[in-house]
Amino acid sequence: MRGTGVHIITFSFECGGFDNRLMRGGLSPLVWNLSRAYAARGHRVSLVTPAHGHLPALRERFDVRELDYRDEHTVPLVLDPKVWPDQPAGTGLSLDTRAHLLRLDGVDVYLLSDAFLDLLPDRLYPPPAFEGRDLAHAKPLVFQVGGLRFLQRHLGDGPAIVHGFEPYYHYLLPAVLAEDDRFRTVSTVAANAPVTQKVYRPQVERLLELFGVRGPDLDALDGPAPAEDSPMATVARALAGTRMHVEYGPDHVGVFPLVVAGADLVDFVSSGQRDHYVTWQDTPFEALFRSLPVSRRLRERPDRLLAGGCGISDSWLARDPGAVDRAAVRRSLGLTVPGPVFYHAARYAVHHKGQLELMRAVREVLADDPEVGFVIRCATGGGGDAPAVAANAAFQRLADRYPGRLYLDWRLADEDTLFAQAACADFCVFPSKFELDGFLIAQAEAMACGAVPIATAQRVTSHFGHQRPLGDPAATGFSVPGSFRDDDAGLARALAERIREAATVFRTEPDTYARLSRNARRLARSFTWARSADLRLTAYDRLWRGERAQPTAGELVEWGWLEALPPAALAGHRDLIVRAATERGDDLALARALGCGTDELEPDTWERLFASAHDRGDFVRCAELARRAGRPDLQARLANRFRVFGGPDGTWRVRYTHPRADRVELVAEASPAAPGAGPDAAAAAAAEGTPGPLESATETLASDEPAPAPGGAVLRPLAADGRGGFSGTLDGPPVASHAVAMVTLRSGRVVWDAVPTRAPAFRLVATDLDGTLLRSDLTVSARTRRALERVAAAGAHHLVVTGRPAVACRHLLGTLGYRGLAVCGQGAQLYDAGADRLLSSQSLDRDLARDVVAKVEAELGPVELGIVTSPPESRFKVTPAFGERVRHGWDVTADRELLWSAPIDKLILHHPDVDEDRLAAVTRRLTGGEVTVVHSVKGMVEVLPAGTDKGTGVARAARLLGLTGADTVAFGDMPNDIPLLSWAAHGVAVANAHHDLRAMADEIAPGNDEDGVASVLERLFAPVEVRP
Secondary structure (H helix, E strand, O other): OOOOOOEEEEEOOOOOOOOHHHOOOOHHHHHHHHHHHHHHOOOEEEEEEEOOOOHHHHHHHOOEEEEEEEEEEEEEEEOOOOOOOOOOOEEEEEEEEEEEEEEEOOEEEEEEEOOOOOOOOOOOOOOHHHOOOOHHHHHHHHHHHHHHHHHHHHOOOOOEEEEEEOHHHOOHHHHHHOOOOOEEEEEEEOOOOOOOOEEEHHHHHHHHHHOOOOOOOHHHOOOOOOOOOOHHHHHHHHHHHHOOOOOOOOOEEEHHHHHHHHOOEEEEOOHHHHHHHOOOOOOOOHHHHHOOHHHHHHHHOHHHEEEOOOOEOHHHHHOOHHHOOHHHHHHHOOOOOOOOEEEEEEEOOOOOOOHHHHHHHHHHHHHHOOOOEEEEEEEOOOOOOOOOOOOOHHHHHHHHHOOOOEEEEOOOOOHHHHHHHHHOOOEEEEOOOOOOOOOOHHHHHHHHOOOEEEEEOOOOOHHHOOOOOOOOOOOOOEEEOOOOOOOOHHHHHHHHHHHHHHHHHHHHOHHHHHHHHHHHHHHHOOOEHHHHHHHHHHHHHHHHHOOOOOOOHHHHHHHOOHHHOOHHHHHHOHHHHHHHHHHHOOHHHHHHHHOOOHHHOOHHHHHHHHHHHHHOOOHHHHHHHHHHHOOHHHHHOOOOOEEEEEOOOOOEEEEEEOOOEEEEEEEEEOOOOOOOEOOOHHHHHHHHOOOOOOOOHHHHHHOOOOOOOOOOEEEEEOEEOOOOEEEEEEOOOOOOOEEEEEEEEOOOOEEEEEEEOOOOOOOEEEEOHHHHHOOOOOOOOHHHHHHHHHHHHOOOEEEEEOOOOHHHHHHHHHHHOOOOEEEEHHHOEEEEOOOOEEEEEOOEOHHHHHHHHHHHHHHHOOOEEEEEEOOOOOOEEEOHHHHHHOOOOOEEOOOHHHHHOOOEEEEEEEOOOOOHHHHHHHHHHHHOOOEEEEEEEOOEEEEEEOOOOHHHHHHHHHHHOOOOHHHEEEEEOOHHHHHHHHHOOEEEEEOOOOHHHHHHOOEEEOOHHHOHHHHHHHHHOOOOOOOO
C-alpha cells in the first residue's frame, strides 16, 4: 500500500510518543511510531486520542489549534448495582467535547477534550480502586463514545482503516463500524490482559443501542460457566490468583470476544505474543481457554490473525551508544562501583514486571557482591516536571541502604535520559511474569545499546533470543524460568543466580560477554518501525481486496491446530506434521498425515503417542488413546499418580507422582478451616522461602495493577521427595468432590490434574438424543451441558445412544463437543465421534426387507418406504408420500427399485392411515422375529437386523469401556429405548416419553424442554461433603 494514500485512523487512549506528558507506558511509542511510519509512506494518518488535561502545556511546545467541532452529548451509564451500590443504576454524563488538531511528522493528532477526558492528567488512567467509588473510572468509556462520534462525524469522508489499540479501550469500535462499508477495523492487542476480562453487559447493550447497532450476538460470545462441582470450576477459582483469569457473573460480556466478533484483523506486536494469546499453550490458563467460544472463533478464522510486530524509534536507533560517556553518566547517578551495572526501566507494576522478585534478587546480590551496581527505574504517574512519588517504601529503603550501588528513580524520563542510562549499563534485567508483555520495547532499547539481557523465558518475548543456551552462536543473554505466581520466591532465587552468573561471565569471560553484547545489539536494531508498518500495510492491502491470508503450515503446527491443516499442507509438510502429532500424542492428526485410519496404527505407535501425552501431562488424551487403542494396560499406567487419603483425625494426605514434575500445588479452600498443605498459610510461605511482603496493602490499592479478585481457592505447594514424588497434608477435605492440582513440569509447561475423591453413583450415563437430551429446537441447554460436565468431573462416562445413523449425527455431535463413543442406527452402529470413525455396522438383508414390505402391504395395504444405505454412503432414500416428514438431505424417489440398488442398514415404514403403534405391532407379528421392529419417531416404524436394538448396542460400547449395565443410568423417550432402559441399572423416561416407555421406567423426569436429563443428573452427581 505504498503511496496509495489510504486513510488510516489510529484510535488510542494513550499516545505520548511525541511528548512524555501524554505517555504512561509502552503503548504510546507503539501508536506514535506506527502513525509516523504510515505517514512516511504517503498515507493520510489521523490519530484520535484524549488530551488528558494537557492542552495548555502542549500549546507551549506545539502548534495546537481548536477545530470547529463541538459535540454536546450524553454518555449513558448503566452501572452494576453490586459494584456501585451508592450510585443510581442508570445515569448519564452530559459532556461538551471539543477537538483540537496538532500536526506533526505528517500525522494529524486529534486531541479530544471535555470534563471527563481531561481528568487525571498525572496518571492518565483511572486506577482500579476507582471502580465502585469514583465515576472517573468511566473515563476510558467516555473516550470510546466521544472518539467514535468524532470519527463518524469528522473523519467519515471516505474509506479508512480504523486501527484501535488495546481491546479494553476500543471494544465498541468493531461492533459499531462492522456494518459501515467505509471502514475496516483492526484491533491491536499490545499487552496481554486476561481473555476473560469482561464489562457490564447492560452497559454494552445500552451503548450499542445508542449507536443504532443490532449485533453482535452477545449470547454467543461467552459460554456457560463450568459446572459448579467440576474440576474446571475449581481450576477457574484457582486461576483468579494467577492474573490470567477474572471471574464475572452472567451479566457481563467479554472484551476480547467482542473485538474478535467484529474486527477485520486482530493484530499483535510480536509473533510470540500472537502464538501465546491465541492458544495460551503450556500456561495454567490453557485448559480453560480451550473451553471458551472465543478459542473456537480464533481457530475458525486464523486468516484474521496478524503479527504486525513492534520496533525501536528511529531517533533511538540514530543515536550512538559509543558516544555516551559511560563513566560520567554513572557518576551522575551516584554509582561508585567498578561494575558491572544492571539496568531495569519500566512503569511501576510489581507483578507484571516482576519487580518484587527483582528487588529481592538485588538485595541478595548487593549483600554479597560489593562491586556490582543497579540502575532501577519504576515510573509512576505521567511524564514532565511532576514530582516523583515513591510508590514502594520497601524499594526506597533498599536504595537508601545501598547508596552508590543502587540508583532508584520513580520518574518517567525522556529519551535523552533513558538512552544515556541504558548505554551506561552492561546488562538489562526484565523478569516479567504471567506472559503479560507483548514486545517489551524497553528491553529492545537497552539491547540496542549493547546491554546483555537477563529476562524471563516467556513465549511472548522469545524474539529477543535470551532463551537460547549460552553456547549458541546466536545467544544474546541469560534467561530465568517463567512465572505465574505473585511474589515468586523461586523466581527471585533464580534471578539472583543469573545476575551472579552474568557478573562472573563479564569478569572472567570477556570474549563471551562481547559476543552476547554484539548479538543483542544487532538483533534489537533489526526491530524497526518501518518493517512493522510495512507488515501491517501489506495486510491492509489484502483486506481491501477481500483476500484472506492463511497461516502457514508451520504456524498451525506451532499453535497445535493440526486439525486445521489443509490437504496441501499434509502433502508438503508430512514429516513436520508427523513429528508434531507424535510429540502431542495426537493419533487423529498422525493417522491423517500418514494417510491411514487410526485402526491401522501399529502397537508401538500407540505406545509412543501415549508416552508423549503422558510426558506432557495430558492425561485426558492419555485416556482417549488407551480407549481407542483398546489397551487397558495403557489405562492402568494412569492409576495411582494422584492419590488422596482421608484419615480418622479429619486430615487428608495427598501423594502425587510424575517423573517430569518440577512443582505440584494443590487447590485448597482459602478459608482458615482449610488452609492447605501444612498448618497455615504463613508456614506454607515459609516452606517456600518467601519473606514478608514488599508491597503494602495501601501501595497495592494505589497501583495501576488490579488486585486479583478472591476466588475462594488457593494453591498450596506439596513437598518434593527428589524422586518425582510430592506429598502434603490437608487440614480439611479437598475442594468439592475432587482433588485438583496444578503441575509445573520441568519443561516449564503447566497442566492441571484432577482425581475424584468419591465414587460416582453411576459410572456410565447413556442418553438418547432426540426428544431426550436435545430440546425441541435440537439444542442442548446450558444447564444440561453443566450437568454433563459434572458427570465427567465425577469420573463417569457419557454415552450417546441414538436411532440416527452415524452420518446423520456427526455434525450434531461436533457442535456438542462430544468426542466419545456413540451407539447409532438403533444399536446397529458403533461410532467414535472423536476420531470420526465408524467402528462397526450391521446391514439388513435386502431380500428380507422386500419380504417384510410384501407381508405388511398384504395385510394393511400400500405403505410408504424409506431406507438408509450402508456406509460409507449412508443416505436416506424415501418414497414421495413421506410428505412433511422428509428432511433436508433425504433423497426422494418414486421408483421403488432404486431403494434396493445398494446395501442397506435399515428399512423405514410409514402408513398414511395406520398409527405407528399398530403398524409396529403388525410388522412384529408378521415377521416372527426375523427382524427387529422399533418405533422411535412419530409416523415411522424402523426394521433392523434381528437382535439389533439399543440394548445390545450399548452393551457392546460398555464392554469397550470396561463397564456393565449395573454401572449405568439410561434416559429415553420412545419405545425403541425400552431395551436401553431395561439393560441399565436405572432407567429414566422423560415426561414427554411414549406411554409404553413411561410404564416400564424406574423414574419419570421432567420433559426434554424442561431439562429433564439435567434434573436427574444434578441429583445423582450432586456435590456432597467429602468425609474421611
